[in-house]
Amino acid sequence: MGFFDSGLGGLCILDAFRRMCPGESTIYIADSANCPYGNRPPEEIVRLSVANTERLLGEGCKMVVVACNTATAAAIDVLRAKWPEVPFVGLEPAVKPAALKSRTGVVGVLATAGTFGGRLYRETKAKFAKDVTVVATVADEFVDLVERGETSGPDAERTVRAKLEPLLAAGCDMLVLGCTHFPHLKPLMEKVADGRAALVDPSDAVARQARRVLSARGMLAPGASEPFHRFARTGASGANMV
Numbered sequence: 072m073g074f075f076d077s078g079l080g081g082l083c084i085l086d087a088f089r090r091m092c093p094g095e096s097t098i099y100i101a102d103s104a105n106c107p108y109g110n111r112p113p114e115e116i117v118r119l120s121v122a123n124t125e126r127l128l129g130e131g132c133k134m135v136v137v138a139c140n141t142a143t144a145a146a147i148d149v150l151r152a153k154w155p156e157v158p159f160v161g162l163e164p165a166v167k168p169a170a171l172k173s174r175t176g177v178v179g180v181l182a183t184a185g186t187f188g189g190r191l192y193r194e195t196k197a198k199f200a201k202d203v204t205v206v207a208t209v210a211d212e213f214v215d216l217v218e219r220g221e222t223s224g225p226d227a228e229r230t231v232r233a234k235l236e237p238l239l240a241a242g243c244d245m246l247v248l249g250c251t252h253f254p255h256l257k258p259l260m261e262k263v264a265d266g267r268a269a270l271v272d273p274s275d276a277v278a279r280q281a282r283r284v285l286s287a288r289g290m291l292a293p294g295a296s297e298p299f300h301r302f303a304r305t306g307a308s309g310a311n312m313v
């Protein structure tokens with residue numbers, strides 16, 4: 072099973088998948104050398120996503136999870152067209168469950184500019200968020216925090232508070248984590264929200280979808296196999312296995 076993200080964010084998807092499918096081997100590419108993807112033009116994100124996918128398929132992956140909302144928005148159609156025989160699972164902000172659960176009728180979505188600019192988000196919002204107000208917030212600062220490993224402490228809390236307080240003041244009772252870096256900041260976000268809003272983390276739903284696709288295609292690993300897990304992080308000098 073191959074996974075890639077612009078960096079460390081998608082590890083939350085990988086963790087959920089490994090919990091659900093302990094028999095599957097995994098390879099994860101963190102493209103940290105090119106992180107963030109959020110403000111790159113779509114063509115560039117496509118180029119990087121194709122390179123990550125080529126590498127995963129070259130390592131023998133049977134399926135690819137695009138563990139990044141931004142890469143999904145820009146590139147999943149291209150990846151599916153280029154490799155029609157490979158199943159791809161991607162991510163988009165979980166607007167639908169948030170809209171269904173909201174009591175205030177105001178839903179906050181945190182994501183990158185690239186995700187908000189994509190067709191998937193536009194279509195999902197038009198379809199499932201007709202009856203609620205959606206407050207969209209770009210939170211690139213959260214990506215930087217997670218890449219630096221700074222997921223706690225007073226500075227990180229200040230950054231999280233600065234993004235969340237306006238959403239809470241606008242009446243949001245659901246906060247959609249529309250970027251895979253953001254679940255890594257859940258403890259801080261929960262502290263700041265202090266019961267005023269629920270966080271909508273799609274990690275388990277994505278892992279379930281990946282398992283469903285594997286099972287529907289008869290691609291689940293045979294029970295007796297011994298799984299391995301590899302992690303690769305691109306660095307200044309290119310792709311380094313670490």
Ligand code: DGL
Pocket residue numbers: 076077078080081106107108109110138139140141142183186214249250251252
């Ligand atoms: N983790 C990525 C996502 O889910 C985005 C982070 C970035 O800007 O690179 O959208």
